[in-house]
Structures are given as structure tokens and as C-alpha cells.
Amino acid sequence: MLVSYTEENYLKAIYSLSRLYNDAEVSTNQISEHLKNKAASVTDMLKKLSDKKLIDYKPYKGVKLTDKGKKTAIKVIRKHRLWEAFLVEKLKFKWDEVHEIAEQMEHIQSDELIQKLDNFLGNPKCDPHGDPIPDAAGKFSVQRSIALSSAKQKNSLVVTGVSDHSSEFLKYLSNSGISLGDNLKIEESNGYDRSLKIKVNNKHSLFLSHKAASNILVEIK
Amino acid sequence: MLVSYTEENYLKAIYSLSRLYNDAEVSTNQISEHLKNKAASVTDMLKKLSDKKLIDYKPYKGVKLTDKGKKTAIKVIRKHRLWEAFLVEKLKFKWDEVHEIAEQMEHIQSDELIQKLDNFLGNPKCDPHGDPIPDAAGKFSVQRSIALSSAKQKNSLVVTGVSDHSSEFLKYLSNSGISLGDNLKIEESNGYDRSLKIKVNNKHSLFLSHKAASNILVEIK
DNA sequence: GAGTAAATTTAGGCTAGTCTAAAAATTTGT
DNA sequence: ACAAATTTTTAGACTAGCCTAAATTTACTC
Ligand SMILES: [Mn+2]
Ligand SMILES: [Mn+2]
Ligand SMILES: [Mn+2]
Ligand SMILES: [Mn+2]
Numbered sequence: 449m450l451v452s453y454t455e456e457n458y459l460k461a462i463y464s465l466s467r468l469y470n471d472a473e474v475s476t477n478q479i480s481e482h483l484k485n486k487a488a489s490v491t492d493m494l495k496k497l498s499d500k501k502l503i504d505y506k507p508y509k510g511v512k513l514t515d516k517g518k519k520t521a522i523k524v525i526r527k528h529r530l531w532e533a534f535l536v537e538k539l540k541f542k543w544d545e546v547h548e549i550a551e552q553m554e555h556i557q558s559d560e561l562i563q564k565l566d567n568f569l570g571n572p573k574c575d576p577h578g579d580p581i582p583d584a585a586g587k588f589s590v591q592r593s594i595a596l597s598s599a600k601q602k603n604s605l606v607v608t609g610v611s612d613h614s615s616e617f618l619k620y621l622s623n624s625g626i627s628l629g630d631n632l633k634i635e636e637s638n639g640y641d642r643s644l645k646i647k648v649n650n651k652h653s654l655f656l657s658h659k660a661a662s663n664i665l666v667e668i669k
Numbered sequence: 670m671l672v673s674y675t676e677e678n679y680l681k682a683i684y685s686l687s688r689l690y691n692d693a694e695v696s697t698n699q700i701s702e703h704l705k706n707k708a709a710s711v712t713d714m715l716k717k718l719s720d721k722k723l724i725d726y727k728p729y730k731g732v733k734l735t736d737k738g739k740k741t742a743i744k745v746i747r748k749h750r751l752w753e754a755f756l757v758e759k760l761k762f763k764w765d766e767v768h769e770i771a772e773q774m775e776h777i778q779s780d781e782l783i784q785k786l787d788n789f790l791g792n793p794k795c796d797p798h799g800d801p802i803p804d805a806a807g808k809f810s811v812q813r814s815i816a817l818s819s820a821k822q823k824n825s826l827v828v829t830g831v832s833d834h835s836s837e838f839l840k841y842l843s844n845s846g847i848s849l850g851d852n853l854k855i856e857e858s859n860g861y862d863r864s865l866k867i868k869v870n871n872k873h874s875l876f877l878s879h880k881a882a883s884n885i886l887v888e889i890k
Numbered sequence: 891g892a893g894t895a896a897a898t899t900t901a902g903g904c905t906a907g908t909c910t911a912a913a914a915a916t917t918t919g920t
Numbered sequence: 921a922c923a924a925a926t927t928t929t930t931a932g933a934c935t936a937g938c939c940t941a942a943a944t945t946t947a948c949t950c
Contacts, residue, residue, distance in 0.1 A: 454937065476898055489938050491899055496936090508898060508945060539785040549779050556773045564760040675907065697928055710908055712929055717906090729915060729928060 449500065453555050456524050457483065458493050459502060460554075462513055463521035473510030522586040523562075528554035529575035530565050536576040537569060543576040544618030577618075578609020578628055578665060596632065597642065597661035599668070605632040609665035617663060624654055632666060670721065674776050677745050678704065679714050680723060683734055684742035694731030743807040744783075749775035750796035751786050757797040758790060764797040765839030798839075799830020799849055799886055817853065818863065818882035820889070826853040830886035838884060845875055853887060 451459070461482045465474045476494065480487040498505035502517035513521060531553040535546040563584065566572075573590050574580055580590035593608040607630045610617065621627070625648055635653060636645040642658035656664075672680070682703045686695045697715070701708040719726035723738035734742060752774040756767040784805065787793075794811050795801055801811035814829040828851045831839065842848070846869055856874060857866035863879035877885075 452936080477896095485937090486939060487898065488900080488940080492937075535782075539782070539789055541781070541785065545781070549777070549782055552777045552779075553774075556770065558770050558773075560762070560766070561756075561760070561770055564762065568760055673906080698926095706907090707909060708928065709910080709930080713907075 451500075451502070451520055455493070455497060455500075455502070456520070456555055458490075458497060459513065459517055459521040460524050460528075462503065462511060463518065463525070466513065471512075473512055475510045479511075519586055522582050524554050526582045526584075526586075527556070527562055529579055529581040530562065530569065530572070532575045532577070533569050533572045533581070534565060537572075542618075542622075544615040544622070546576065547613050547615070574609070576628075577613055578607075593665040593667045595662045596634075596644070596646075596656070596664040596666050597658055599634065599666055601634040601637055603634075604669045605634075605666040606630070606669050607632060607664060608667050610663055611665060612663035617660075620660070621664070625652065626654075626664070631669070672721075672723070672741055676714070676718060676721075676723070677741070677776055679711075679718060680734065680738055680742040681745050681749075683724065683732060684739065684746070687734065692733075694733055696731045700732075740807055743803050745775050747803045747805075747807075748777070748783055750800055750802040751783065751790065751793070753796045753798070754790050754793045754802070755786060758793075763839075763843075765836040765843070767797065768834045768836070795830070797849075798834055799828075814886040814888045816883045817855075817865070817867075817877070817885040817887050818879055820855065820887055822855040822858055824855075825890045826855075826887040827851070827890050828853060828885060829888050831884055832886060833884040838881075841881070842885070846873065847875075847885070852890070 458479065461479055462474050465478050465482060466472065476487050476490045479485075479494075480490045483490070494503065494505050494511055497503045497517070498511075501514055502520060503511045503513055505511045528550045531550045532546045535541040535549060536543055541549075566584070572581055578593070580588045580592065582588050595611070596605065599605055607626060607628055609628065610621070612618075626632075631649050633647045633650075634644055635647050638644070642661075644656045644658075644661050645653060646656060647653050679700065682700055683695050686699050686703060687693065697708050697711050700706075700715075701711045704711070715724065715726050715732055718724045718738065719732075722735055723741060724732045724734055726732045749771045752771045753767045756762040756770060757764055762770075787805070793802055799814070801809045801813065803809050816832070817826065820826055828847060828849055830849070831842070847853075852870050854868045854871070855865055856868050859865070863882075865877045865879075865882050866874060867877060868874050
């Protein structure tokens with residue numbers, strides 16, 4: 449059974465929205481906003497995906513991926529992240545330039561290709577944004593990190609990823625001198641607007657809004 | 670102006686059919702057979718391509734690419750051949766395994782990507798089947814070779830490419846011990862069915878049908 | 891629990907790309 | 921030059937994906 453380009457995008461959207469809310473059912477409007485399609489179009493597609501047993505769909509009650517649907521979604525994510533790794537590691541793109549290209553490349557159909565690409569890259573565990581790359585069986589070996597905005601003060605932290613992939617945000621980070629692997633320490637936490645003052649690599653200090661801090665992922669060292 | 674996935678395939682088909690017959694007009698039926706679509710569908714598409722000024726179309730009289738159409742077709746061919754080179758050189762695919770994957774990859778849209786891929790591969794002049802790769806300006810720096818079937822006896826020849834890209838034919842060549850770069854000499858030429866007896870690398874001899882010989886490209890050494 | 895607001899689905903319509911069957915134009919053969 | 925064969929176009933229809941507007945269901949508020 450073949451899954452179309454568009455169907456793959458819907459499955460991927462449902463997968464990530466579901467993850468975002470503890471694997472809960474995903475609503476028609478959530479998908480509609482995420483894909484920038486109208487809700488009526490989403491309903492049409494949900495029926496199709498349901499007919500193909502890729503989702504469990506109860507009208508008015510939201511959707512969940514079936515095992516088959518989840519497997520398909522994870523495979524697309526695997527391809528997306530492997531191609532991003534390729535573009536940055538091999539072709540020397542910047543990390544803020546690769547997402548849109550990977551959105552196209554993730555739909556190339558060839559199991560041989562994914563496997564050979566994975567090997568060529570040395571079986572990377574993470575993509576250039578710190579997102580874990582699932583293996584061929586769909587397993588994630590790396591745990592997702594916590595948001596900088598929810599880290600405790602005084603801990604020594606290391607930047608492991610971002611949750612906003614927009615070119616705008618990634619460029620802002622680069623300009624602020626923050627990259628993957630940098631050490632961070634929270635110097636001040638402002639209760640009023642939840643902004644933070646952080647020290648980067650024990651060198652320069654920096655103010656971050658709550659919005660920015662919530663999109664930076666860190667691990668405690 | 671955007672050219673769709675399907676339109677790109679039509680332009681590519683028109684380009685290679687036209688080349689095949691000395692840049693003559695290409696007929697609806699030729700395109701129809703090449704793309705395995707019905708003639709009525711081709712007519713529809715020719716109208717669209719004509720509206721977009723990508724072809725010159727006179728009903729019942731065949732089509733020719735405009736400069737714009739030719740440029741677009743050559744760009745797709747450039748991408749196809751660069752990706753084939755990538756798949757063989759970097760990912761270690763066999764030369765008979767890459768065509769179908771490249772048919773998908775040739776439609777990825779990003780000028781930055783093509784340029785960086787070209788550099789990564791060391792600006793190759795030919796793809797794994799010996800087909801010349803046009804540069805970013807659409808220029809072919811390498812000349813196409815002649816068919817083995819039309820070569821003169823007694824010349825020392827070297828295999829530079831193939832004109833049938835099917836996995837079946839490429840496997841047949843591999844099994845017969847013929848690869849790019851091999852030396853060939855025509856030992857006998859049979860006038861009746863135009864079959865050939867050739868010597869490969871001054872070692873083993875081999876019988877080739879006219880059909881096979883017409884799909885092997887050679888240069889005189 | 892009735893009434894309003896919000897979310898979702900249904901109804902009907904559009905475009906791109908495909909098809910079959912029929913009509914029209916061109917080419918071929920004598 | 922004219923009839924037959926071939927090629928090409930037109931007419932009408934289908935599917936995938938999308939849209940707007942209207943109807944329906946569910947959720948929220950008093
Ligand atoms: Mn991405
Ligand atoms: Mn990523
Ligand atoms: Mn090819
Ligand atoms: Mn090739």
C-alpha cells in the first residue's frame with residue numbers, strides 16, 4: 449500500500465502534534481493550523497487516512513495514529529533528519545538553511561537509499577538541531593532534553609537542541625553566540641516576565657526572553 | 670514562474686526525444702509512448718506548456734522547446750545526473766540501481782543544493798552511465814560518443830557510456846564483463862543480422878547483437 | 891438546562907493530471 | 921486525386937487535494 453506525498457505530511461503532522469501533548473488525540477483544528485490548510489480539507493484527508501488504517505478517527509473526537517501510521521510517520525522523520533544531517537555535515541549548509549530542502553527530500557522513496565545514507569553519515573544519533581534520529585526499526589536511542597526555560601538555576605547545562613526550527617530563530621541563536629554543545633548557566637531568573645540572564649561558556653552573559661528560552665533544549669551536565 | 674513535477678518530466682521527455690532526431694519537432698505520439706501516457710493527455714499538457722511559453726506548439730505539427738523550456742529541461746537533466754553520480758560515488762550503489770531514485774531526486778528544488786552537490790562531487794563531467802553533466806549555465810563540455818554498432822572495424826575503442834539505462838541492460842553488460850573505460854576491438858562484423866564479435870581488453874571475446882551494440886557508446890582511442 | 895460560541899463535518903465547487911471514446915486533421919497508397 | 925489508415929485533438933469523466941459556505945455537533949456560560 450502506497451502513501452502519497454501529502455498523506456505523509458499529514459501523518460508527520462499528527463505524530464508531532466500528538467507527541468507535543470503526551471500522545472493525546474489530535475484535533476482537526478490543530479492539524480489545520482499546523483499544515484496551514486482549512487479544517488474542511490483536513491476532515492477529507494482524515495477520512496482517507498482512516499480508510500487506509502493509518503489513523504483511528506472518530507468524528508468530532510480527534511485522531512490517533514495506528515501502529516502502521518506511527519511507523520510510517522517515524523520513517524519520514526528519520527529521512528528528514530538524515531537528509532538534514534547530510535546537508536550540514538557533507539554539503540556544508542548552515543543549520544538554519546536545511547529544513548525546507550529536507551521537507552522535499554524526506555519524501556524520496558527507497559529503503560536502500562535511507563540505509564546507505566545512514567551508513568555514509570556514520571549512523572548519526574542526532575540531526576543538526578539536536579533532534580534524535582530513529583533507527584531503521586523506528587527506535588529513538590536518545591532522549592529528548594528539557595527546555596532551558598524549565599531548568600533549575602545553578603545547574604551546569606549543555607545545549608543539546610532547539611524546538612523551533614525556523615531560520616529566524618536559528619539565526620538569532622547564532623548571532624547571540626549560542627550553538628549546540630555550548631555550556632550555559634542561569635545567572636538570574638526574572639519572575640515577572642520569566643526572562644533569564646545566562647552565562648555562555650563561562651564567558652559572555654546574555655538576556656533571553658521566556659519565548660527564546662523555551663525553544664532551547666538543554667541537558668544537565 | 671513555477672514548473673510542476675509533471676511539467677518537468679514532459680520537458681525532459683521532449684528534450685531527449687528532440688535530441689534523438691537532430692533537434693526535430695517532437696510528435697504527440699512520441700511523447701505519449703515515452704511517458705507511457707495516452708496521446709489525449711499529452712495534448713492537454715502541451716497546451717499548458719505552450720501557455721507558459723516553455724514550448725512552441727502548433728496543433729498537428731509537433732512541438733519544440735523554447736529557450737526557456739530547454740533551459741528548464743537541461744537543469745532537470747543536470748540534477749538527475751549529479752544525483753546518479755552521488756548515489757554511485759558516495760553511497761556505493763551499482764550503476765544499474767540509481768536511475769529510478771534519481772527520477773525522484775531530480776525534482777528537488779534548490780539552486781543552492783545543486784551547486785553544493787556539484788562541488789561535493791568534485792564537479793564531475795559525466796554520470797555513472799557516461800552521460801555528460803551540463804554545468805550551471807546549461808553547457809555540456811563533453812561530446813556524446815558514437816554507438817558501437819556504427820564504429821569502424823579495426824579501430825581501438827573505449828567504452829564511454831550507454832544509451833539504454835535499464836537495469837536489465839546494465840546487468841547484462843556487467844555479466845558480459847563490460848564496464849565504462851574498457852577497451853574494445855571489433856573482430857568480426859556480420860552483415861546478415863549486424864551482430865558483432867568483439868574482443869574486450871584484449872582478453873576475452875564476445876558476441877553482441879545489433880541491439881546491444883547500438884546501446885553501447887564508444888570513442889576511438 | 892437553555893442559549894450561545896466554538897469546533898467539526900457536509901455540500902458543492904475548483905485545478906492538475908489522467909483516462910476513454912468520438913471527431914477532425916493529416917498522411918499514405920494507388 | 922481520393923479513399924483508407926494514421927495521428928491528433930476534442931468532449932466528457934474521474935481522482936487527489938484543496939477551497940468556501942452552510943449545517944451540525946460539542947463545549948461553555950449563566
Ligand atoms: Mn527540519
Ligand atoms: Mn531538524
Ligand atoms: Mn538515469
Ligand atoms: Mn545516467
